[in-house]
Amino acid sequence: xxxxxxxxxxxxxxxxxxxxxxxxxxxxxxxxxLGIPHTWAFVNQVHGGVVLTVDQPGPAGSxxxxxTERPGLPLTIATADCMPIIVEGDRSVAILHAGWRGVAxxxxxxxxxxxxxxxxxxxxxxxxxxxGPCCYEVGEEVAAAIxxxxxxxTSGTPSVxxxxxxxxxxSGIDVWRSDVCTFTxxxxxxxxxxxxxxxxxxVAWLPQD
Numbered sequence: 001x002x003x004x005x006x007x008x009x010x011x012x013x014x015x016x017x018x019x020x021x022x023x024x025x026x027x028x029x030x031x032x033x034l035g036i037p038h039t040w041a042f043v044n045q046v047h048g049g050v051v052l053t054v055d056q057p058g059p060a061g062s063x064x065x066x067x068t069e070r071p072g073l074p075l076t077i078a079t080a081d082c083m084p085i086i087v088e089g090d091r092s093v094a095i096l097h098a099g100w101r102g103v104a105x106x107x108x109x110x111x112x113x114x115x116x117x118x119x120x121x122x123x124x125x126x127x128x129x130x131x132g133p134c135c136y137e138v139g140e141e142v143a144a145a146i147x148x149x150x151x152x153x154t155s156g157t158p159s160v161x162x163x164x165x166x167x168x169x170x171s172g173i174d175v176w177r178s179d180v181c182t183f184t185x186x187x188x189x190x191x192x193x194x195x196x197x198x199x200x201x202x203v204a205w206l207p208q209d
Contacts (some may be wrong), residue, residue: 001013001014001017001030001033001034002014002128002129002178002180004086004126004176004178005176006124006174006176007086007088007124007126007176008088008093008206008207009036009074009088009093009203009204009205009206009207010086010088010093010126010202010203010204011030011034011202011203011204012084012126012128012129012178012200012202013030013200013201013202013203014129014187014188014200015187015188015189015198015200016187017029017030017200017201018030018201019078019198019199019200019201020040020076020201020203021040021042021076021077021078021199021201022078022199024038027040030201030203031074034074034203034205036072036074036203036205037057037072037073037074039057039058039074040057040074040075040076040203041054041056041057041058041060041066041068041073041074041075041076042058042059042060042066042075042076042077042078043059043060043061043062043063043064043065043066043077043097044059044061044062044063045062045063045064045077045078045097046062046063046064047064047082047097047099047101047102047105048062048063048064048101048102048105048107049064049102049105049106049107049110050062050063050064050065050107050110051063051064051065051066051067051094051096051107051110051111051114052065052066052067053066053067053068053114053118054066054067054068054070054073054075055068055069055070055073056070056073057073057074064077064096064097064098064102064105064107065077065094065095065096065097065107065110065111065114066094066095067092067093067094067095067111067114067115067118068092068093068094068206069091069092069118069120069206070206071205071206071207071208071209072205072206072207072208073205073206074203074204074205075093075094075095075203075204075205076095076201076202076203076204077095077096077097077201077202078097078199078200078201078202079097079128079130079182079199079200079201079202080182080188080189080190080191080196080198080199080200081099081130081131081136081182081183081190081191081192082097082098082099082102082130082131083096083097083098083099083102083103083127083128083130083162083163083166084096084097084098084127084128084129084130084202085098085108085111085125085126085127085128085166085170086125086126086128086202086204087111087112087115087122087124087125087170087173088122088123088124088125088204089115089118089120089121089122089123090120090121090123091118091120091206092115092118092120092206093204093205093206094111094114094115094204095202095203095204096108096111098162098166099162100138100142100145100146100160100162101145103145103146103162103165103166103169104145104146108166108169108170109169112170122170122173123173123174124173124174124175124176125170125173125174125175125176126175126176126177126178127163127166127167127175127176127177127178128178128180128202129178129180129181129182129185129188129200130162130163130181130182131162131181131182131183131190131192132161132162132163132179132180132181132182132183132184133151133152133153133159133160133161133162133163133164134153134154134159134181134183134184135153135154135159135181135183135184135192136153136159136160136162136183136192137153137155137157137158137159138158138159138160139158142160143158143160146160146161146162146165147165149161149162149164149165149168163177163179188200
């Protein structure tokens with residue numbers, strides 16, 4: 001798993017790590033590796049802008065983000081081209097699922113506002129592997145929704161830069177970016193590349209004292 005430097009509880013998985021959200025055996029292995037409990041909180045991802053506050057493991061409902069103040073409660077999302085984003089505050093942590101629809105729907109700002117609503121301050125964010133501007137060919141609707149973060153694929157067709165769009169919405173806090181493209185990296189699942197139903201997981205948590 002990718003562990004961004006300087007983060008207390010953040011990990012981005014790859015294909016080899018398995019889907020610990022849905023596969024309990026893989027969840028056990030990931031949990032052992034990260035030193036976290038085996039009971040995780042997760043959502044039914046819907047490509048929207050809702051972020052839920054949770055204090056217990058298990059399914060939390062339909063949303064695209066989770067935030068908690070409870071130490072030792074792992075939060076997870078699953079992706080195969082969308083961005084996994086983890087935001088750490090002084091005493092809370094949030095995890096967000098952000099494709100182009102999520103970016104356009106304001107899921108990143110919703111995560112920041114949810115943290116502030118808890119009386120906490122967002123300090124740092126990590127953007128994990130997702131499809132890059134090199135490969136994310138899009139139509140006019142998507143380009144318009146993302147705004148000024150348009151780009152070109154390596155073949156010269158229109159694309160959008162989700163990484164930069166996310167970083168812009170995270171302005172004012174420290175941002176770590178993996179800048180790893182799921183489409184070109186064979187060790188990562190990509191729906192655009194393979195139409196796969198497989199997903200890699202990202203996990204965020206507050207360490208227990």
